[in-house]
Amino acid sequence: MVSSVDVAKLAGVSQATVSRVLNNPEKVNAPTLEKVNAAIRQLNYRPNAAARSLISRKSGIIALFCGQLDEPDNAEFANKAVINAQQKGYTVEIHIQNPEKPESVFNAILNTQAEGIIIGPLIIKGMAIEYLKTSGIPYIFCGSSGGREGITVGMDNHAAGKLAAEYIRSMKPEAVGWLGGNQSDLRLQERYQGFVEGMKESGVNIVKVTGDMEDIELSFTAMMAQKQRPDVIVSSTDYYAGYALDFLYDYGYAVPEDIAVLGIGNSRQSAMNYMSLSSIGLPGDINIYEEAINRLAAMIDNSEKGNRGPADVKPVIYERRTTRRK
Numbered sequence: 001m002v003s004s005v006d007v008a009k010l011a012g013v014s015q016a017t018v019s020r021v022l023n024n025p026e027k028v029n030a031p032t033l034e035k036v037n038a039a040i041r042q043l044n045y046r047p048n049a050a051a052r053s054l055i056s057r058k059s060g061i062i063a064l065f066c067g068q069l070d071e072p073d074n075a076e077f078a079n080k081a082v083i084n085a086q087q088k089g090y091t092v093e094i095h096i097q098n099p100e101k102p103e104s105v106f107n108a109i110l111n112t113q114a115e116g117i118i119i120g121p122l123i124i125k126g127m128a129i130e131y132l133k134t135s136g137i138p139y140i141f142c143g144s145s146g147g148r149e150g151i152t153v154g155m156d157n158h159a160a161g162k163l164a165a166e167y168i169r170s171m172k173p174e175a176v177g178w179l180g181g182n183q184s185d186l187r188l189q190e191r192y193q194g195f196v197e198g199m200k201e202s203g204v205n206i207v208k209v210t211g212d213m214e215d216i217e218l219s220f221t222a223m224m225a226q227k228q229r230p231d232v233i234v235s236s237t238d239y240y241a242g243y244a245l246d247f248l249y250d251y252g253y254a255v256p257e258d259i260a261v262l263g264i265g266n267s268r269q270s271a272m273n274y275m276s277l278s279s280i281g282l283p284g285d286i287n288i289y290e291e292a293i294n295r296l297a298a299m300i301d302n303s304e305k306g307n308r309g310p311a312d313v314k315p316v317i318y319e320r321r322t323t324r325r326k
Helices: 004-011 015-023 030-043 049-054 072-087 104-111 128-135 157-169 186-199 213-224 238-250 288-300
Strands: 061-066 091-096 116-119 139-142 152-155 175-179 205-209 232-235 260-264 278-281 311-313 316-318
Touching (some): 004 015, 061 072, 061 104, 072 288, 157 232, 157 260, 157 316, 175 213, 205 213
Parallel strands (some): 175 205, 260 278
């Protein structure tokens, strides 16, 4: 059985340093941190492995990883995933990603007692997937995208982009603006790829703006100042679409008469009267959170059902006031 002594020996550090990496990584310099983490991954070391084996690895805990909760997609994921996990009898530990240090949240994998991991909308970079693969803990992506690196339950993001393009093309726009968000988010990359593919034969000019909210504000302002400004704005999320609506209303534009706005995600806020945002989203009878938890539980129990492939749900369009022209 691998111990922290083995990790220390392989990394060429003291056992106390290994302990600091596991419990207070922020107090360890970067070269040492990477050296110890590399040894942990190479040896597939799990803290408290002996104690876990004594209880048959049944902690009753699921670890939840997601982005900042001030974004509606993340808040909805965390809320519904926790509820569905609790209904299955699990306790949930929540880990929130710091956008300035996106990889750091995955350090929790080295010290968790969770039996399974559910991953929501966040940024997957660097060694994150490697941490998941070598942890030995079953994991699943829900409402996010792990690319080809794991089981995913959620909306087919590429299809969502194509559906947005199909809908926009029917409006015969001269120019389209795309609000893309953080380019490290695989969900948003897939949505844009589908949108570009769907618009390929239209000949319509697409003006793309990406980045976090503080970056998008300036870029969006510049986009709207162009001689041929977009007459349709498509947003990779409803969150960014909400910003576009605020900007347009503040500057006296009529929506959708002057400029139409379409989001992707169909968040709860998008259907409210004050917003009435047209959006691409999941069919109303689909509960991806329950499906993801059920699949993760099956993986934890080594059930065959846990080995099923991706559950990419075909999206539908919810047409509301922001695109519905009389």
